[in-house]
Amino acid sequence: MTDLLLVFPNNRSRAYGALAATVAAISAPVQLGLTAAFARKAGLSVAVLDADAENLDPAGTAARVASARPLLVLLSTDSLNSGDVTKMAAASDTLRAIKAAAPGLPVAVEGVVPSAFPEQMLREEGADFVVQGEAYQQVVDLVGALKTGKPRPEEPVLGVWWLEGDKVATSQRPPLVKDPDQIPFVAWDLLPMDKYRAHHWHCFDDLGRRQPYASIYTNLGCPYTCTFCNVNVVYGKANFRPRTPENVVEEIDLLVKRYRVRNLRIVDNVFTIKPDLCEKLCDLIIRRGYDLNIWVYARVETVKTLGLLQKMKKAGINWVAYGIEAASEKVRDAVDKGSSEQVIDKAIELTRQAGIHIVGNFIFGLPEDDRDSMRRSFDMAKQYNFEYANFYAAMAYPGTELHDYARKEGIELPKTWAGYGQYSEDALPMSTRYLKPAEVLRFRDEAFVEYNTNPRYLEMMRAKFGQQAVDYIREILKIKLRRKLLEAG
Ligand code: SF4
Known part of the structure; x- marks a missing residue:
């Protein structure tokens, strides 16, 4: 019997709507792959079901889980360094389907929402266990406890929550892993590597080469x-823990040599925090001569x-994504993103000089946003004419200060997990002090179209990437996102 089956649930069509089939990226679940590797190194027998990559619905996933019948199922609800909560909709459906297909099979959940609301996961979602925090040693200890029966409140497994009758049994989270070099490489051999696909914009230079793709x-x-x-x-606090460049480059080496990876996403929240480490990693990559x-x-x-x-460009870093969020300093300051306009401008200028393409990320509908400030943010994006612009509608994601603020202010929150999905038909952004959720969402969707049909933008894209990139952008614009909020009037 397999000790541990790790499942990455599938929500592609709900999270990405009409974009799911061909446009959205399919990314390797790095957190799940690390947990699998850690558990395997600790001596457990481990299997992985990436239902997202295999496009299995909850019933299909549950059937595969039921036939595998492991000692413990771990549902991973997001990926490493990620704030994505849309996977919760799929995790919730998959959990119910597993309970129907394999009654009595213990299922644990981990990730952002389970770490933020562990009790809710037990009482409302029906999980048997919640792993709060980084799911490494906790999972190994939980499987160990299940091998001899079940965990007991008098011998708690650090960071693991469950129900004892009607009472919640819990214990404090274990400390964070201090040195990430101690975590083994992702268990790439357990993942369906032929299924992963890069974001379309990442491959504007060659849209036929979106695969193979990996994240590190x-x-x-x-x-x-x-x-x-x-x-x-998931970590419980602001923190920063780097790997050594030597450790990172060994894993890149494996991805390049064994899986022929060219397209690579570095999933750090901020890659450039320690310039000396970045520089060292770039030197190592350059020395090895990879085509990345x-x-x-x-x-x-x-x-x-x-x-x-x-140096980053020389190492193959062709794209940098900057979270600019808003043009108005007042709007940025109110969410603690106080980068000044001069600093933004300087970074963009230097990045362009280095020949690196830029993804500009903007959020519409932050608490201090009104129509005028959102328009200023959009005009800023247009002015910079980034090679790609992501426009998001502000969501009060669980576990954030914004979520607490929304609750305190009585701002309507999504009633389903799918409501937090940016491209979902159920998307429900926050209202701002001046705008209703529908006004924010409409502005966001219209901004996307206006940006991508701007003649100056298309001209720049044609000059940089050729007609194929422009044609692809036009194809994407034909896909209409369904938005129930806007249909309601
Ligand atoms: S810089 Fe801000 S937005 Fe970016 S990952 Fe860190 S906390 Fe999140």
Whole structure:
């Protein structure tokens, strides 16, 4: 019998709506892959079912789980360094389907929402166990306890919650793993590597080469505290833990040599926090001569020198995504993202000089946003004419300060997990002090179309990536997102 079956549930069509079939990326579940590797190294027999990559619905996933009949199922609800909560909708449906197909089979859940609301996961979602925090040793200890019966409240498994009758049995989270070099590489051999597909914009230079694709991390956590962001919920606090560049490059080597990976996403929240480590990693990659197409997230304050950016470009980092969020300083300050306009401008200028493409990320509908400030954010994106712009509607994600604020202010929150999905038909953004959720969502959807049909943008894209990129953008625009909120009038 397999000790541990890790399941990444599928919510592609709910999270991405009409974009799911061909446009949305399919990314490896890095957190799940790390947990699998850790458990295997600790001596457990481990299997993985990436239902998202295999596009299995909850019933199909449950059938596979029932026939595998492991000692414990672990449902992973998001990926590493991620604030994504939309996977919860799929986790919830999959959990119910497993309970119907394999009654009595213990199911644990882990991730952002389970870490934020463990009791709710037990009482409302019907999970047998919740793993709060980083799911490494906890999972090994939980399987150990299940091998001899079940965990007992007098011998708690650190970070694991369950119900004893009507009472919640729990214990404090274990400390964070201090040195990520001690975590084994992702169990790539257990993942369906042929299924992963890069974001379309990441491959604008060659849209026929979106596969193979992998994700890797060089650091864990984020030292910043933006109030709308929940990337640190799993860790319990703001933190920053880097791997050594030597350790990272060994894993890249494996991905390149064994899986022929060219497209690589670095899933750090801020890749550039420690410039010396970035530089060292880039040197190691350059020395090995890989042909990589990498994208990273960075924060504008951490990008200070042209030299670093030039080295990043040489190592194959062709795209940097900056979270600019809003043009108005007042709007940014209110969510603790106080980057100044000069700093933003400087980072963009240096990145362009280095020849790196930019993804500009913006959020519409933050608490201080009104129509005028949202328009200023959009005009800023247009002015910079980024190679790609992500426009999000502000969501009060569980575990964030913004979520607490929304509750305190009586702001309507989504009633289903799918309501937090940016591209979901159920999407329900926050209202701002001046705008209703529908006004924010409509503005976001219209901004996306206006940006991508702007002649100046299309001209720049044609010059940089050729007609194929422009044609692809036009194809995407034909896909209409369904929004129940807007249909309701
Ligand atoms: S910089 Fe802010 S938005 Fe970005 S990951 Fe860190 S806390 Fe989240």
